[in-house]
Amino acid sequence: MLLQKLSYLTPKASQEEIDNILKLYGMASKHAIPTNFKEVDEEWMATRCLMRMYSPTYMWWSRIKLEDKKYDADMHFFGFYDGTGFAMYHDYNNKRMRYFSFAGCIHEFRQPTKEECDAHHDHPGRCYHVSICDKCGYWKSVDTSD
Numbered sequence: 001m002l003l004q005k006l007s008y009l010t011p012k013a014s015q016e017e018i019d020n021i022l023k024l025y026g027m028a029s030k031h032a033i034p035t036n037f038k039e040v041d042e043e044w045m046a047t048r049c050l051m052r053m054y055s056p057t058y059m060w061w062s063r064i065k066l067e068d069k070k071y072d073a074d075m076h077f078f079g080f081y082d083g084t085g086f087a088m089y090h091d092y093n094n095k096r097m098r099y100f101s102f103a104g105c106i107h108e109f110r111q112p113t114k115e116e117c118d119a120h121h122d123h124p125g126r127c128y129h130v131s132i133c134d135k136c137g138y139w140k141s142v143d144t145s146d
Contacts, residue, residue, distance in 0.1 A: 021058055024083045026104040031062055034077070034085070034102035045099050050080045057081045075100075082107070082138060105136040112139075 018030065026035025046052075056078035063072045066089075079085035083104035091098050109131035116132060117123045120139060124130040127145035132138070 021079070024104050025079055025085065025102060026083075031064065033064055034087075035104050036106060037087075037100055037102045040086070040099050040101045042099065044101065045086065049086055049101070050082075050084060051078070051086070054080060056085065058085075077102075082140070083136070105133060105138065107133040107138060107140075108135050109133055109140065 022028070022030065022032075027033070040048075058077075058079040060077045060079075062075055062077065064075050066073045073089050075087045075089050077085060077087045085102055087100040087102065089098045089100070111124070112120070112130055112132045117130065122130055122139065122141055127143060129142045129144065131140045131142075133140075
């Protein structure tokens with residue numbers, strides 16, 4: 001598994017960092033398929049993929065078995081800070097690109113309590129919105145001011 005943390009451009013991640021990344025994307029091993037892995041179309045890539053707004057945090061390559069392929073597929077993965085991501089596969093025989101999405105958690109966000117905000121030192125304000133996922137504990141903060 002070639003893993004590159006794009007924000008620091010480190011060519012090799014530590015084993016601890018790799019283990020944390022595998023957990024973030026719900027993967028049992030470095031050659032496993034991420035959790036909630038499904039094929040998507042170009043419209044999804046253009047309208048729903050986080051790449052429209054953010055750069056991926058991690059990039060890796062892995063060879064995985066797709067159900068409809070006789071041979072393993074060389075897949076390029078791009079993961080975001082929140083445990084979501086997408087993968088691309090060049091389907092040479094059919095002369096097309098195939099796209100896949102994945103998510104370590106299908107987040108269920110709620111507004112945190114005052115006690116949770118105090119513990120996290122993060123308080124919502126007029127244009128500052130804070131949410132927490134009940135399933136995985138992911139903390140999301142968004143500033144919507146101009």
